[in-house]
Amino acid sequence: MFRPDEPGAIVGVVRNDSIVYLRGFGKASLAPSRPMTDSTMLNVCSITKTFVVAAVTKLAEAGKLSLDDSVAEYFPQFEGHCFKEVKLRHILSHTTGLPDLRPRNPDQWDTYVKRHNSTFGEGSDYLLYGREEELIRFYESVDSLLHNPGEGFHYQEPPFMLLSYVISQAAGMPFDQYMTDSIFSAAGLRNTAFFDPDTEFPNEAHGYAPVEGQPGKWAEYDYGEANFFGTKADGGIYTTARDFALWQKALFGGKIIADSTLQSAITPYISTPEPHTGYGYGLYIENRPDRPEKIYHTGDNGAFYIFEGEFPEKKLFYLIFANRDDWNREELVEKFDSIFTAARWL
Numbered sequence: 001m002f003r004p005d006e007p008g009a010i011v012g013v014v015r016n017d018s019i020v021y022l023r024g025f026g027k028a029s030l031a032p033s034r035p036m037t038d039s040t041m042l043n044v045c046s047i048t049k050t051f052v053v054a055a056v057t058k059l060a061e062a063g064k065l066s067l068d069d070s071v072a073e074y075f076p077q078f079e080g081h082c083f084k085e086v087k088l089r090h091i092l093s094h095t096t097g098l099p100d101l102r103p104r105n106p107d108q109w110d111t112y113v114k115r116h117n118s119t120f121g122e123g124s125d126y127l128l129y130g131r132e133e134e135l136i137r138f139y140e141s142v143d144s145l146l147h148n149p150g151e152g153f154h155y156q157e158p159p160f161m162l163l164s165y166v167i168s169q170a171a172g173m174p175f176d177q178y179m180t181d182s183i184f185s186a187a188g189l190r191n192t193a194f195f196d197p198d199t200e201f202p203n204e205a206h207g208y209a210p211v212e213g214q215p216g217k218w219a220e221y222d223y224g225e226a227n228f229f230g231t232k233a234d235g236g237i238y239t240t241a242r243d244f245a246l247w248q249k250a251l252f253g254g255k256i257i258a259d260s261t262l263q264s265a266i267t268p269y270i271s272t273p274e275p276h277t278g279y280g281y282g283l284y285i286e287n288r289p290d291r292p293e294k295i296y297h298t299g300d301n302g303a304f305y306i307f308e309g310e311f312p313e314k315k316l317f318y319l320i321f322a323n324r325d326d327w328n329r330e331e332l333v334e335k336f337d338s339i340f341t342a343a344r345w346l
Contacts, residue, residue, distance in 0.1 A: 001327055002026040007208040007218060007303070008036040009322035010241045015345065016315050017249060022241060028205035028323065030218060041191055041238040042205045042321045043222070043229075045299025045306050048237040049160055053092050053282030054251060055167050055183050057261045065170040067092070074166050080143035088166065090149040091159040092281035093269040097145035100156050101138045115141050127227045129197075132161045135231060153270045153279055160234035167233075175232065187250035192239040194232045197223055201238060205323045207303030218324075226302030235301050241321060248310060248317050266295050266312075291337065291346055298329065307333055316345055 002008035008026015012019065024036035034040075059065050067089040075083065082098075090096045103112040109123030116137045120126040126134065136158055146154065164175040171178040176194055184192045193201065207226070211217035223229045230236070239247070250256050257265075268278025268285045277286045286294040292313045299306035305325035310317045318336055320329070340346045 001332075002036075002322070002324075006216075007322075007324040009320055009324075010036050010038060010040060010042070011321075012038070012241045012245060012319045014245050014248070014317040019245060022245075026324075028203070030206070030208065030220075034203075036205065036323070037203075038241045039191065040203050040205050041193075041201045041240055042306070042323060043195065043207070043235070043238050043299075043301050043304045044244065044308075044321065045235045045301035045304055046157075047297045047299045047306055047308055048233065048235045049282040050251070050297060051179065051183055051237060051247070052160060052163050052167070052233045053265060054256050055179060056088060056092065056163060057257050057265065057281065058182060059167065059170045061258060061261060065166065069166075071096075071162065074169055075139070075162065078139045078142070080139075080141075082143060082145045083139075085145070086149050086159075088163075089269075089281070091163060092265075093150075093279055094153055094155050094159070095150045095270050096156070096159050097147045097149050097152060097154070098139070098156070098159055099142060099144075099146055100158055101142065102135060102158065103138075112138065128224065129230060132164060132231050132233075136161050150270070153272050157231070157234040161231055162233075164233040183256065186256055187247050189239065189243045189246060192237060192243045192247070195223065195230065195236040195238055197230055203240070204238065205304075207301070207323045207325075209303045209324070210326055222302040222304065229302055235299065241319060244308065244319060244321075245317070248308070252310065252312060291341070294337075300325065305329060309333065311340075311346060314346055316340065 002025035004026060006026050010024045013021040022038050026036050028034045028036045028040040060067055068087050070084050071086045072083040086096045103109040103123055106123060167178055168175045206220050207222040208218040209221040211219050265281040266283055266285055267280050269280050272279050276288045277284055284296050292311050294309050294311050296309035303325050305322045307329055308319040
């Protein structure tokens with residue numbers, strides 16, 4: 001699937017806390033040419049949410065906040081009465097009912113700038129370079145919900161963007177500092193950080209998309225080319241496969257949050273459109289009749305295409321981190337699960 005001279009992937013399998021397979025395929029960068037390895041830092045996109053959920057629930061354990069705090073308590077500039085109804089737990093479970101009214105076409109942009117100040121003069125720049133402060137501003141004019149909080153699942157990015165401010169206020173320090181000191185360092189992560197447009201990590205992968213009509217040609221497709229790439233709490237973490245394996249061990253091993261808190265996070269809070277699948281706090285929970293329970297998440301950002309999954313009962317974890325998205329993720333994950341089943345690991 002991933003040729004040596006093309007963008008590729010890193011694949012890892014951990015069983016009983018031992019890495020049993022870890023291999024890079026293809027290139028992390030085409031220019032300059034660098035191979036994909038276990039020390040390559042890739043954007044893990046929406047899997048960032050798992051780290052942020054751990055931070056919020058850790059602060060809840062410490063009494064710094066409550067999952068039943070309303071969004072209005074942290075964002076008095078959002079004047080809609082509905083923000084008093086939306087709780088932090090609804091953000092963690094994607095059940096806020098908040099609409100996503102970010103402008104995505106010229107007409108929507110014209111409407112947006114009539115109601116909100118913007119640092120951008122063009123909608124295209126807003127889409128490419130907008131950061132949290134700009135991309136949550138539309139909430140200032142939201143006054144109604146799509147459904148009652150907690151009663152419907154709608155996977156959205158903007159509510160998670162709010163959590164960087166919530167964490168900063170509750171912790172009494174900048175978001176990045178709290179995440180580094182209390183989450184990354186606590187898990188022993190040395191090669192994990194939030195994206196910064198002014199900094200390139202030493203072993204950073206770039207995302208690539210195939211050039212239409214030019215077989216074998218690839219164009220860089222990450223920050224600066226892809227929409228909504230520069231924000232943090234919803235999808236901004238870069239990490240390596242080895243660091244992520246450490247993170248998974250720490251999270252499921254009680255080093256970050258209490259076991260009881262983790263169990264709350266991996267208990268289905270709401271059903272999703274996926275068969276046999278619910279969503280807890282920052283994680284999908286799949287309960288198929290033919291396999292043990294699987295906790296997993298996916299991520300898409302630019303051309304980064306990410307998967308990680310855990311069978312807690314079997315102490316089996318695997319990841320597929322790719323810097324290209326022209327492959328069938330669901331089909332490959334099913335092949336992995338079939339291999340595990342054939343090996344009697346499940």
